[in-house]
Amino acid sequence: MGEITFSGLASGMDTSSWVKALVSIKQQSVTKLQKSKSTVETSNNVLSTIKSKVTTLRSSIEKFTDAKFGSSFDLFSKNKVTTSKDSVVTANVTADAAKQNFDVIVNKLATATKATSNLGSSALINGDTKFADLAGGKAKTGSLSLYVDGEKKEITIDEEDTVDDILNKIVDAGGTTRTSGSLSGGTWNPPTTTNNVNATVQDGKIVISGNNGKEVVLGASSDESNFVKVMGLVKNSDTGAYESSSKISSVNTSSKIMEAFSGLKDGTFKIGNAEFTIDENTTIKGLISKINSSEDAGVSAYWDASQSELVLTSKTEGAFNINIEKGTSNFTDLFGYTTTTTDRWGNSTTKLKDQQLGDYAELTINGTTLISSSNTVTSEISGIEGLTLTLNSVSKADESGTINPSTVKVEQDSDALLDAAKSFVTAYNEAISNIDDNTSYGDALYGDSALTSLRTNLRRTATASIDDGTMKLLSDIGITTGKANNSTSTTGVNTLQIDEDKFKEALAKNPEAVKSLLVGDNKGTSTSGGVMNKLEKIVEDSLDVSTGYFDAKSKSLSSKIKSLENSITSAQSRVDAYQARLEKQFSNMEQIISSIQSSYSQLNI
Known part of the structure; x- marks a missing residue:
């Protein structure tokens, strides 16, 4: 709280107002500095926004130019695959697959092996x-x-x-x-x-x-x-x-397994490559959870209460046994997965009991019959590089008895390229518009020639013709400036727009020419390639943390803000000192006047 003062008690003059008025004049220098600081801070904030837009533009360009890092990053090599009957077969494809169509008929699905316990009456009610x-x-x-x-x-x-x-x-x-x-x-x-x-x-x-x-x-x-x-x-x-309606299980899966099954001994046993341990605290539910949580077991387990059976189903399709080994517990013998015999010399032999073996899948591709141990048919089985088929159901015959195949179609993923082009256009327009909106007269970055030069270079490059290729302009693939043909208006002249149909048409007719226009050979050894390579170079230069415009400009503005803060602090200190000096001088004046008035009063007496 400021000091409470009563001015002019002796002189009758409003000295507080005089001090306030005089200090207000001095305070104008501080206010001017504060306004300057606010202006620079606004410029810095605007710069940060523009930098963010340019960074987004760089990301949209890299969707094209990252193709130089390999096929997995190359949108032009990206394929998509469709099937005419998803209920029968679906597919995944990589960039290695050739563009082609083929017919698939699924004659038989692969199934997984099951091992079912045989507990007899011990698991049934009595x-x-x-x-x-x-x-x-x-x-x-x-x-x-x-x-x-x-x-x-x-x-x-x-x-x-x-x-x-x-x-x-x-x-x-x-x-x-x-x-x-x-x-x-x-x-x-x-x-x-x-x-x-x-x-x-x-x-x-x-x-x-x-x-x-x-x-x-x-x-x-x-x-x-x-x-x-x-x-x-x-x-x-x-x-x-x-x-x-069915046999009733007496088993409570929450019960301790050694109490639920008389004669069961603690110890170990093995399913797949996983070893499990049974002790006095093991519950049936807990054991099932451990089996299902183990990747090495390679099976899924569940308790079939309607049949009083513990069912193990292989996670791998095909006619393969589920590996079950006895270990130190008699669990696998008691549950009927194995049988152990001992000869007269005391030598024990454990044999795996019969399991319900799975089956192989059978399919035809363009009339050629193939056998697969799994419903996931990889290129090693089909011979089609880059393609993986997933068999979902057996192909059915129509009313005439004819089995109609499911047609699988591999083609260039034009949607991914179109999305990338639309993303580029949006990012380009936002970057250009932000520069335009903040470099005109009276704007935060008015007169910033480096920023307007960046805008000009982006605009010139986006509309320039490349040297090689049958397509030389972005307009050849439907990416044009906002200015209408034969129009004298400059509205939208710096922004781009995309004709989606023309872009798709260009891709369909000559995808290699589109790629050449956008990224050239895209080997990353020069910037003389496509339009995107050249735009990337411009953007990268401006964003470079050592030599780029944005970081240099931001450092300069931050330095100005710091300098202005110091100047404001110093100027405010001078104003505060000036105010204190004025208040002291007027206070002394009041004291002198009061003293004179007191002396005069005594003389009159």
């Missing part, structure tokens, strides 16, 4: 299986409805109930039917009592049926338990019995 552990722990306990001839009976499934416990509750809830005794041929047949409902579990399946002519309906929408769903029970419309 009477001792705890219901709450089924369905990955998602089996629900609670109420379950049973209807016998329409009469509702309800049982409660408890947390600790086994399958046998539940089946016995169903049988008991169904009640019994008693028959009267009878005398037949002198033989007395005593009364009998039989259950109205039969319920059994065998070979991993549940069967629940009515007896004594009773109709049984199991389950209601109000039930708390999902017993019917977990057991996959479906009612047979002919017999009226409920039966599991």
